[in-house]
Amino acid sequence: xxxxxxxxxxxxxxxxxxxxxxxxxxxxxxxxxxxxxxxxxxxxxxxxxxxxxxxxxxxxxxxxxxxxxxxxxxxxxxxxxxxxxxxxxxxxxxxxxxxxxxxxxxxxxxxxx
Amino acid sequence: xxxxxxxxxxxxxxxxxxxxxxxxxxxxxxxxxxxxxxxxxxxxxxxxxxxxxxxxxxxxxxxxxxxxxxxxxxxxxxxxxxxxxxxxxxxxxxxxxxxxxxxxxxxxxxxxxxxxxxxxxxxxxxxxxxxxxxxxxxxxxxxxxxxxxxxxxxxxxx
Numbered sequence: 001x002x003x004x005x006x007x008x009x010x011x012x013x014x015x016x017x018x019x020x021x022x023x024x025x026x027x028x029x030x031x032x033x034x035x036x037x038x039x040x041x042x043x044x045x046x047x048x049x050x051x052x053x054x055x056x057x058x059x060x061x062x063x064x065x066x067x068x069x070x071x072x073x074x075x076x077x078x079x080x081x082x083x084x085x086x087x088x089x090x091x092x093x094x095x096x097x098x099x100x101x102x103x104x105x106x107x108x109x110x111x112x113x
Numbered sequence: 114x115x116x117x118x119x120x121x122x123x124x125x126x127x128x129x130x131x132x133x134x135x136x137x138x139x140x141x142x143x144x145x146x147x148x149x150x151x152x153x154x155x156x157x158x159x160x161x162x163x164x165x166x167x168x169x170x171x172x173x174x175x176x177x178x179x180x181x182x183x184x185x186x187x188x189x190x191x192x193x194x195x196x197x198x199x200x201x202x203x204x205x206x207x208x209x210x211x212x213x214x215x216x217x218x219x220x221x222x223x224x225x226x227x228x229x230x231x232x233x234x235x236x237x238x239x240x241x242x243x244x245x246x247x248x249x250x251x252x253x254x255x256x257x258x259x260x261x262x263x264x265x266x267x268x269x270x271x
Contacts, residue, residue, distance in 0.1 A: 021144070021173065022141050022144070022173075022177045022181070023141025023142065023144075024141070024142075053170065053173075055170065055173050055174060055177065055239070056174055056177070056233075056234075056235035056236045056238070056239050057177065057233075059235055060231075060232040060233045060234075060235065061232070063230055063231070063232050064232035066230075067230055067232075084166065091242045092223065092224065092235060092238070093224040093229060094229070096229075097229060097230065
């Protein structure tokens with residue numbers, strides 16, 4: 001997985017590309033979110049536009065990060081899911097857990113709503 | 114010092130590309146290699162890309178389980194993979210590890226409300242969602258043997 005971070009309107013955005021899978025992308029995602037939280041960012045938006053695969057470990061990391069941030073009083077949301085990633089969130093029923101957006105501006109605004 | 118042998122040894126890829134057999138060292142990076150072999154096999158058998166993608170996801174889970182829970186990342190233990198396109202129209206994948214065995218009856222439903230926020234325990238669920246049949250049994254080497262079947266329709270003989 002490749003990822004870069006940027007801050008928009010008080011929201012830390014993680015732009016992810018590639019595979020969030022066991023042994024690589026899953027750990028990278030966790031480190032990026034731990035880093036963001038360590039820097040005081042509690043509003044985190046994960047942009048999955050370029051993500052082709054999320055295996056069960058990757059999904060597990062997303063859930064783990066979601067609960068970690070929530071425990072600290074923050075929020076983690078998702079934006080730009082591909083059809084396949086959307087399918088995975090539906091079959092795992094995690095679509096009911098995450099706030100999911102199709103549009104980054106709307107997603108960023110939702111943190112301040 | 115000799116370089117660490119991370120790559121897998123592909124032993125067999127024949128029968129007009131209707132079968133592939135691999136022995137993988139217990140390293141996650143070898144999951145990519147196995148998935149590439151699956152994509153080659155599916156391509157030569159004209160399996161739809163969408164089907165290939167989801168079967169690949171199931172294969173990834175079977176291998177991750179074998180490497181992590183079966184072989185416990187022991188570099189001296191291997192994972193054996195056999196992938197076949199059967200004339201009856203099935204894509205059959207067998208994955209076997211050299212671990213201590215696995216009881217599929219202990220797998221919980223990750224979609225139940227109590228488990229939804231667990232950060233692990235979705236691997237077998239992935240396999241069952243993306244394949245038509247998933248069977249577990251004790252392997253000949255003492256570990257776990259997983260059989261994954263996807264019905265792809267009859268293939269034209271080559």
